[in-house]
Amino acid sequence: MKLLQETVLREGIVLSDQVLKVDAFLNHQIDPGLMLAIGKQFADLFAAEKITKVLTIESSGIAPGIMTAMQLEVPLLFARKHKSLTLTSDIYTETVYSFTKQVSNEITISKKFLQPSDSVLIIDDFLAHGEAAFGLARIVEQAGARVAGIGIVIEKSFQNGRQKLDDAGYRVESLVRIASLSGGRVAFVEQGAELA
Amino acid sequence: MKLLQETVLREGIVLSDQVLKVDAFLNHQIDPGLMLAIGKQFADLFAAEKITKVLTIESSGIAPGIMTAMQLEVPLLFARKHKSLTLTSDIYTETVYSFTKQVSNEITISKKFLQPSDSVLIIDDFLAHGEAAFGLARIVEQAGARVAGIGIVIEKSFQNGRQKLDDAGYRVESLVRIASLSGGRVAFVEQGAELA
Numbered sequence: 246m247k248l249l250q251e252t253v254l255r256e257g258i259v260l261s262d263q264v265l266k267v268d269a270f271l272n273h274q275i276d277p278g279l280m281l282a283i284g285k286q287f288a289d290l291f292a293a294e295k296i297t298k299v300l301t302i303e304s305s306g307i308a309p310g311i312m313t314a315m316q317l318e319v320p321l322l323f324a325r326k327h328k329s330l331t332l333t334s335d336i337y338t339e340t341v342y343s344f345t346k347q348v349s350n351e352i353t354i355s356k357k358f359l360q361p362s363d364s365v366l367i368i369d370d371f372l373a374h375g376e377a378a379f380g381l382a383r384i385v386e387q388a389g390a391r392v393a394g395i396g397i398v399i400e401k402s403f404q405n406g407r408q409k410l411d412d413a414g415y416r417v418e419s420l421v422r423i424a425s426l427s428g429g430r431v432a433f434v435e436q437g438a439e440l441a
Numbered sequence: 442m443k444l445l446q447e448t449v450l451r452e453g454i455v456l457s458d459q460v461l462k463v464d465a466f467l468n469h470q471i472d473p474g475l476m477l478a479i480g481k482q483f484a485d486l487f488a489a490e491k492i493t494k495v496l497t498i499e500s501s502g503i504a505p506g507i508m509t510a511m512q513l514e515v516p517l518l519f520a521r522k523h524k525s526l527t528l529t530s531d532i533y534t535e536t537v538y539s540f541t542k543q544v545s546n547e548i549t550i551s552k553k554f555l556q557p558s559d560s561v562l563i564i565d566d567f568l569a570h571g572e573a574a575f576g577l578a579r580i581v582e583q584a585g586a587r588v589a590g591i592g593i594v595i596e597k598s599f600q601n602g603r604q605k606l607d608d609a610g611y612r613v614e615s616l617v618r619i620a621s622l623s624g625g626r627v628a629f630v631e632q633g634a635e636l637a
Contacts, residue, residue: 304519315474358469
């Protein structure tokens with residue numbers, strides 16, 4: 246997605262060869278027009294999948310998730326990383342390890358919002374080691390529902406999450422794919438689709 | 442806002458005379474069409490205020506916040522409740538006490554995203570004791586910027602936050618105002634504007 250590549254180049258900050266800071270448009274300050282364009286792109290990519298629900302994880306997945314759900318005219322459901330006072334029973338939980346933060350979170354979803362008849366599109370802001378995406382997919386499968394696909398805003402292709410999700414048979418669509426952050430510079434995976 | 446009142450009556454669950462659970466459309470599962478309508482309503486209400494930025498707090502403020510920001514064609518900024526790995530210096534912080542959860546959170550905003558020239562619209566999902574709204578307002582004022590107004594999706598008018606914000610001179614617009622949750626029933630504040 247060319248608009249997103251340009252935004253990453255203009256506003257992203259390479260903190261190390263592992264970490265790209267995107268707090269100017271995605272993770273802290275959010276550009277609504279860009280989120281709308283991202284939502285349209287995901288909705289187009291997964292248009293044939295008969296999606297019934299979009300699933301993401303708080304907090305940075307919510308903005309791209311709600312725009313995707315709006316385009317697909319289905320609800321958005323977001324997993325919580327911490328248990329809520331009013332969300333205490335009848336929940337699915339999975340443990341998700343964050344390599345970046347080096348902590349494990351218990352992510353939770355209320356059982357009443359996922360049915361075996363659901364076709365679920367998982368949306369997340371980043372794909373690195375795939376922990377969050379796999380955790381969300383396991384929750385969908387706990388519910389007996391179908392993972393229709395996984396939409397990622399920014400894929401760090403030099404980490405192993407994409408390969409693991411591909412190997413597990415999921416359809417993954419990443420709007421930008423980053424080959425490397427070496428030398429303080431963002432290099433994208435060379436691929437026709439990313440330049441469309 | 443009649444659509445929101447109807448949704449609260451249809452989908453809200455009164456857990457106690459203090460707590461309304463809205464996880465079917467706002468706090469866990471989110472209705473994108475309703476969020477778009479909420480965003481339009483806030484944008485209309487504050488149209489004359491020359492808003493330059495919408496400010497909210499993770500996680501449940503993000504969906505109504507991004508829709509409001511989209512309508513106003515300005516960025517959304519969301520405060521984090523926990524410090525981020527990539528957000529470690531040059532931050533404004535305020536302590537916000539949650540009566541519901543009985544914990545204090547250090548909320549943070551990166552300094553680079555608030556300027557003295559900003560006119561900031563604060564958006565939040567709930568107004569109860571006003572702690573989050575005041576914390577966000579103090580951050581705006583730390584930056585030397587202007588609090589142009591505070592937009593609340595659901596106000597619990599039987600708690601004291603609204604009165605405190607009014608007393609402090611802020612312009613507060615709440616899309617629904619709940620007078621009472623007694624007896625397991627939602628009673629709205631009787632007021633022409635809410636029925637419009």
